[in-house]
Amino acid sequence: MTFLTSRRGLLIVASSAFTGLLTGAYLPTPANAAPRWTAGCSPASVRSGFDFLKNKFDEYGSGDALRVPRSYTGGFFETPTWTFVSSFTYDDALVILAWLARGDVERAVLLGDTLLYAQQHDPIGDGRTRASYQPDSFTVLTGTLDIGSPAAYTGNQAWTGMAFAHLYARTGQRRFLDGALRLGGWIFSNTLDVARAPYGYTGGRSADDQPITYKATEHNIDVGAFFTMLGSLTGNRVWRDRAKTAFSFVAAMQESSTGHLWTGTDPDGVTVNRAPIPEDVQVWAFLATLDERYRRSVTWVLDHLSASDAGVHGVSFSNADTSKVWLEGTGQTALALAVRRGKGDALLSKRLLWNISQAQGSNGGIPAASSDGLDTGFGDLYYRSFHTGATAWYLLAALGSNPFRL
Numbered sequence: 001m002t003f004l005t006s007r008r009g010l011l012i013v014a015s016s017a018f019t020g021l022l023t024g025a026y027l028p029t030p031a032n033a034a035p036r037w038t039a040g041c042s043p044a045s046v047r048s049g050f051d052f053l054k055n056k057f058d059e060y061g062s063g064d065a066l067r068v069p070r071s072y073t074g075g076f077f078e079t080p081t082w083t084f085v086s087s088f089t090y091d092d093a094l095v096i097l098a099w100l101a102r103g104d105v106e107r108a109v110l111l112g113d114t115l116l117y118a119q120q121h122d123p124i125g126d127g128r129t130r131a132s133y134q135p136d137s138f139t140v141l142t143g144t145l146d147i148g149s150p151a152a153y154t155g156n157q158a159w160t161g162m163a164f165a166h167l168y169a170r171t172g173q174r175r176f177l178d179g180a181l182r183l184g185g186w187i188f189s190n191t192l193d194v195a196r197a198p199y200g201y202t203g204g205r206s207a208d209d210q211p212i213t214y215k216a217t218e219h220n221i222d223v224g225a226f227f228t229m230l231g232s233l234t235g236n237r238v239w240r241d242r243a244k245t246a247f248s249f250v251a252a253m254q255e256s257s258t259g260h261l262w263t264g265t266d267p268d269g270v271t272v273n274r275a276p277i278p279e280d281v282q283v284w285a286f287l288a289t290l291d292e293r294y295r296r297s298v299t300w301v302l303d304h305l306s307a308s309d310a311g312v313h314g315v316s317f318s319n320a321d322t323s324k325v326w327l328e329g330t331g332q333t334a335l336a337l338a339v340r341r342g343k344g345d346a347l348l349s350k351r352l353l354w355n356i357s358q359a360q361g362s363n364g365g366i367p368a369a370s371s372d373g374l375d376t377g378f379g380d381l382y383y384r385s386f387h388t389g390a391t392a393w394y395l396l397a398a399l400g401s402n403p404f405r406l
Contacts, residue, residue, distance in 0.1 A: 040334075040350035041357040041398050049395050050102060052364030053095055056388055057107065060135045066114040068092055068135045073365060075385035076372060086132040086148035087388075089115065089156045093163035094392035094403070100166050101401035112167045114138065115160055116179045121145045127182035128152040128190075128205070129160050153212070154191050154204040157183045158222035162403060165229040169406050177233060184230050187223055188242060196269035200249025214273070216264040217253045217281040220246040225288040225404040232406055250285055251293070259296025260304075261285055276320035276377030279305050279329040283336035288404040290339070298336045302348075305329075309370040310384075312359045314352055320377025325370035330356055331393035338400055349397070356394050366390040 056069035068087035077084040092111060099108040119129050122145060132148035164180035167173070191201040193215060200220045203212030224246035231239035253261045253272070261281045263273045282301045286294035307316040307325045314330030316322040330352055337349035360366055365386030368374075374382040396403060 040353035041394075045357045045360060046395060046398050048360065048364035049366065049391050049398075050098075050104070050364070052361075052366075052386070052391055053098065053388060053395075054107070055363070056365075057095070057111065060138065064110065066110070066117050067138050068111065068114055068133050069095060069388050070135050071132075071388050072368070072383075073363070073386040074361075075367070076383035077385045085134060085136050087135045088132045088149075089118075089129050090159050091387070091389035091392070093159040094389050094396070096163040097166060097401070097403040098392040098395040098399075100170055101396055101399045105170060108167060109171060109173070112163060112176060115163070116175060118145060119160075119179055119182065124209070127186040129157060129183070131156055131207075149207060150209075151207045152186075152205040152209075153219070154187055154201055155216065155219040155222045157187050157204065158219070158226040161187075161226045162222070162229060165226065165233060165406065166403075168233060169229075180226075180230060181234075184227060184239065184242075187226075191219075191223075192242075192245070193269055194245070198249050198252035198265075198270075199245055200252075201246055202269065213267045213269055214265050215249060215269055217250055217261050218264070218278070218284065220249040220264075221281060221284045221288045221404075224250065229406050247289060250281075250289075253281075254285075254293065254297070258300060259293075260300040261294075261297055276318035277304075278318040278377070279315055279326065280332060283329075283332045284404070286336050287332075287339060287402050290405075295340055295342065298333070298340055301333055307370075310359070312370045313355050314370075317374060317382065318377040321375035324374040324382075325355075325359075326368070326374060326382060327356055327359055327366050327370065328368060328387065328390035328393050331366070331390065331397045335393070335397035335400070335402065338397065339402055353394070353398055360394075361386055364391070366394045 061067035070085045071088045071091045072084055092115060096108045096111050118133060122128060130147045131151040131153055134146040134148050137146040161180045161183040164176040168176040191204055193200060193202050200215045201223045203214050203216055203219060206212055224243045227239045227243035260277055263278055265271055266273050279301050282297035286298050301315055304319055305315040305322055307314060307322045309324045312325050314325040315333050317326040317329060334349045334352040337345040356366060359370060367384045368387040368390050369382040369384055372383045
């Protein structure tokens with residue numbers, strides 16, 4: 001995630017930037033390696049990843065206590081005198097979606113109820129959720145809320161809403177649809193911009209509750225997918241119409257000559273922000289829409305963001321720094337390739353999953369980056385710390401579950 005925080009018509013052939021992956025040039029070659037990468041990742045690796053998520057969820061609570069898992073473990077975020085314990089709602093939504101993909105409905109519902117609690121007890125109380133919460137105090141709350149980062153980014157609202165939508169679709173429990181509708185209403189009321197073309201949804205509200213006026217491609221992909229879900233679940237076509245606004249912005253951000261998408265607009269809501277070019281929007285646009293036009297954007301990632309570091313090959317966060325592997329984005333790309341089904345895509349997806357598994361820790365977690373200091377190009381760095389979000393994306397890709405679609 002950026003922290004500023006059928007469909008088989010066209011076959012795209014592998015090009016030179018990632019031919020090495022298709023031929024195995026980037027893979028280690030011990031005798032016991034072939035069975036693992038042929039399968040993508042071993043069942044033991046997947047089980048270990050889910051164990052990591054469970055252990056993070058139970059770190060500050062147990063049983064039916066409402067709680068959230070801390071997002072980052074070890075490395076830069078954990079020293080003998082300091083531990084960064086924040087739990088980002090984007091990561092929490094991914095954990096819910098991974099659990100649902102596995103069929104672990106009980107844990108998914110409990111974490112979903114925790115996010116509903118956060119929504120219902122927010123001090124502003126207008127339907128929003130916040131960027132992060134503090135898991136070390138969540139189990140002792142009594143009608144209050146320990147907020148980590150108070151920002152209300154549009155993308156985070158949409159991801160939480162997608163998690164609620166999936167929970168409602170799986171369980172039929174109305175409270176999750178109600179929570180999703182409140183989030184959808186908040187996004188529409190607070191971020192819709194049809195005054196400054198290209199029309200779409202702005203970034204949300206800042207930590208001091210001021211409007212964020214840029215329009216992010218990432219956020220509009222999230223909103224488009226979320227509102228499409230609401231349309232399907234409610235039968236109300238107004239949500240599909242609202243989704244079209246978001247997806248029209250995404251389409252306007254695609255560069256016709258190369259197929260990649262720009263990151264969005266500057267704060268004026270009009271001027272296209274052309275640097276850096278991130279990975280997530282390229283593959284998310286395809287996963288969310290399954291639109292043929294975004295098959296090219298997936299290929300652009302492979303051609304321009306390929307990265308090798310610390311014995312792992314994958315993709316990086318953006319073209320600002322391709323010296324290290326962004327494991328979360330590599331999982332996203334593996335899933336997009338599995339869904340795209342172009343020539344060579346299935347094998348390449350499995351090999352990316354195999355590479356991610358090589359970075360997996362003994363605790364089952366997947367680190368955010370292959371080495372410390374991966375520069376996103378947006379003023380943030382990623383570190384080799386185990387990350388619930390990266391682990392959840394790995395598991396979603398391993399299970400072939402597309403979180404953008406019901």
